[in-house]
Amino acid sequence: EAGVAQSPRYKIIEKRQSVAFWCNPISGHATLYWYQQILGQGPKLLIQFQNNGVVDDSQLPKDRFSAERLKGVDSTLKIQPAKLEDSAVYLCASSLGQGSQPQHFGDGTRLSIL
Amino acid sequence: KNQVEQSPQSLIILEGKNCTLQCNYTVSPFSNLRWYKQDTGRGPVSLTIMTFSENTKSNGRYTATLDADTKQSSLHITASQLSDSASYICVVSGQAGTALIFGKGTTLSVSS
Numbered sequence: 001e002a003g004v005a006q007s008p009r010y011k012i013i014e015k016r017q018s019v020a021f022w023c024n025p026i027s028g029h030a031t032l033y034w035y036q037q038i039l040g041q042g043p044k045l046l047i048q049f050q051n052n053g054v055v056d057d058s059q060l061p062k063d064r065f066s067a068e069r070l071k072g073v074d075s076t077l078k079i080q081p082a083k084l085e086d087s088a089v090y091l092c093a094s095s096l097g098q099g100s101q102p103q104h105f106g107d108g109t110r111l112s113i114l
Numbered sequence: 115k116n117q118v119e120q121s122p123q124s125l126i127i128l129e130g131k132n133c134t135l136q137c138n139y140t141v142s143p144f145s146n147l148r149w150y151k152q153d154t155g156r157g158p159v160s161l162t163i164m165t166f167s168e169n170t171k172s173n174g175r176y177t178a179t180l181d182a183d184t185k186q187s188s189l190h191i192t193a194s195q196l197s198d199s200a201s202y203i204c205v206v207s208g209q210a211g212t213a214l215i216f217g218k219g220t221t222l223s224v225s226s
Contacts, residue, residue, distance in 0.1 A: 004157070040218065041219075042118075042203050042205075042216030042217050042218050042219055043158070043203075043216050044216070045213045045214065048213070056213055058213075059213075091158075093157070099145070099207075100145065100146050100163060100165060100207070102148070102163055103160070103214075105157030105158050105159070106157050107155070107156050107157045108157055110155075
């Protein structure tokens with residue numbers, strides 16, 4: 001089966017600019033996650049969708065980050081405006097459901113803020 | 115506070131040797147514990163998932179153990195290969211519907 005697809009793989013922007021990331025989960029996976037992984041740390045959950053509804057966005061900096069999953073399939077994560085501390089890898093993952101279902105990760109988008 | 119601590123932070127071993135990575139957690143209530151392998155520049159890949167009632171689970175040369183009483187888990191790698199060089203992340207899930215809690219990972223380097 002095809003894995004989780006993310007684009008772009010790399011992005012370099014200046015602070016205060018905006019950026020968007022795209023994720024296409026594994027077909028049939030109802031649950032989609034966006035994580036932020038800073039160098040040397042484990043991923044941190046930003047937002048979790050169940051179909052097109054938000055399950056958990058408690059750690060999403062809502063003043064600058066937004067995400068949507070229209071039609072319950074693809075998802076986009078946006079940062080506007082970007083700050084230096086947003087430099088990280090943004091990982092998308094999907095799973096059939098919640099609970100003990102394994103999460104399948106994409107290879108991420110590496111964001112560098114100048 | 116729910117936390118996952120991993121040790122060592124990094125490890126260097128010779129090809130063909132065995133190694134064991136440790137994970138201690140304070141997450142309660144506990145649902146399941148996962149080990150992921152993350153190659154440089156790639157997303158994490160699931161190795162094992164263990165629920166409360168499981169003590170051990172294997173995936174090829176990877177064997178994970180779980181002691182839910184002491185809240186400890188280990189990942190044992192047998193006959194290491196160069197391709198095992200990666201970061202190994204321990205992840206704990208609390209009650210259903212709550213976010214996974216990730217450790218910072220152990221960076222393993224296998225040299226020839």
